[in-house]
Amino acid sequence: MLLAIDCGNTNTVFSIWDGEKFLCTLRTSTHHARTADAYFTWYSTLVKHYGIEVTITDVIISSTVPRVVFNLRVFADRFFGCRPMVVGKPDCALPVPPRVDAGTLVGPDRLVNTAGAFARHGGDLIVVDFGTATTCDVVAEDGAYVGGVIAPGVNLSLEALHMAAAALPHVDVTTPPRVIGTNTVDCMQSGVYWGYVGLVKGLCEKIRAEYARPMKVIGTGGLAPLFAQGADLFDEIEDDLTMHGLTVIHDYNKKG
Numbered sequence: 001m002l003l004a005i006d007c008g009n010t011n012t013v014f015s016i017w018d019g020e021k022f023l024c025t026l027r028t029s030t031h032h033a034r035t036a037d038a039y040f041t042w043y044s045t046l047v048k049h050y051g052i053e054v055t056i057t058d059v060i061i062s063s064t065v066p067r068v069v070f071n072l073r074v075f076a077d078r079f080f081g082c083r084p085m086v087v088g089k090p091d092c093a094l095p096v097p098p099r100v101d102a103g104t105l106v107g108p109d110r111l112v113n114t115a116g117a118f119a120r121h122g123g124d125l126i127v128v129d130f131g132t133a134t135t136c137d138v139v140a141e142d143g144a145y146v147g148g149v150i151a152p153g154v155n156l157s158l159e160a161l162h163m164a165a166a167a168l169p170h171v172d173v174t175t176p177p178r179v180i181g182t183n184t185v186d187c188m189q190s191g192v193y194w195g196y197v198g199l200v201k202g203l204c205e206k207i208r209a210e211y212a213r214p215m216k217v218i219g220t221g222g223l224a225p226l227f228a229q230g231a232d233l234f235d236e237i238e239d240d241l242t243m244h245g246l247t248v249i250h251d252y253n254k255k256g
């Protein structure tokens with residue numbers, strides 16, 4: 001069975017794929033100093049808790065944090081006796097290579113989102129991922145990643161306000177009741193929430209105009225559903241898109 005691992009700058013997600021469905025999704029914070037033994041302690045406790053008894057034969061990793069890959073490789077080797085595929089490494093091929101400026105190292109999460117979204121929807125897509133950063137990935141007609149947008153993430157923006165302004169508290173993102181806030185917290189939440197609604201709308205409009213073909217917009221990442229509530233931003237929301245992309249890339253490499 002396949003263990004798919006997606007390390008973002010904030011969270012690391014493990015998911016077990018039985019060939020048809022994901023049996024579980026386990027989440028921990030991303031921390032480069034976490035050892036292989038620590039990963040296994042956490043993993044084995046949770047799979048036991050969920051009553052999942054499976055043999056992992058394959059591991060695929062996508063990591064936006066290069067330093068975590070070493071310990072994850074040791075984890076795969078020591079506990080499952082396998083050599084993981086690592087997205088972005090030369091021995092892990094992509095179904096369609098990206099078309100970007102020479103020397104650009106595209107974030108593996110964006111390549112994985114591209115593969116996952118193309119497998120489900122075909123081409124001419126914008127994938128909006130609300131992670132540590134908010135990214136738009138443009139997927140061409142043939143399934144190639146052809147560029148996009150990197151903007152600060154939602155929580156990062158709220159945190160930056162708190163860090164930089166003495167009188168601004170730490171607040172969580174939520175849908176504010178009104179645009180015009182009548183207290184500090186509502187003002188901050190309005191700025192970030194409606195600001196991001198406008199940012200995503202505006203970016204998608206401009207991407208569509210520049211790309212000059214009809215495009216479908218797919219939202220993913222933990223905060224996508226929150227943003228779908230307030231506005232008509234996405235054609236689809238898929239919180240398992242990155243995991244699905246990992247299974248697509250794994251299959252592609254297995255089949256040679």
Ligand SMILES: Nc1ncnc2c1ncn2[C@@H]1O[C@H](COP(=O)(O)OP(=O)(O)O)[C@@H](O)[C@H]1O
Nearest residue numbers: 007008009010011130131132133155221222223
């Ligand atoms: N369901 C959720 N509700 C609220 N915040 C979330 C949820 N899922 C993730 N987040 C927050 O959104 C941000 C991005 O998370 P995530 O998508 O896991 O990022 P990354 O993939 O970059 O690690 C983080 O600050 C995280 O705490």
Ligand SMILES: CC(C)(COP(=O)(O)O)[C@@H](O)C(=O)NCCC(=O)O
Nearest residue numbers: 008009064106107109131132133150
């Ligand atoms: C843009 C990102 C920081 C997003 O990472 P995430 O929010 O998923 O942690 C990551 O995809 C990355 O480091 N990209 C490298 C540069 C690029 O994609 O062009």
Ligand SMILES: [K+]
Nearest residue numbers: 008109129131
């Ligand atoms: K991500």
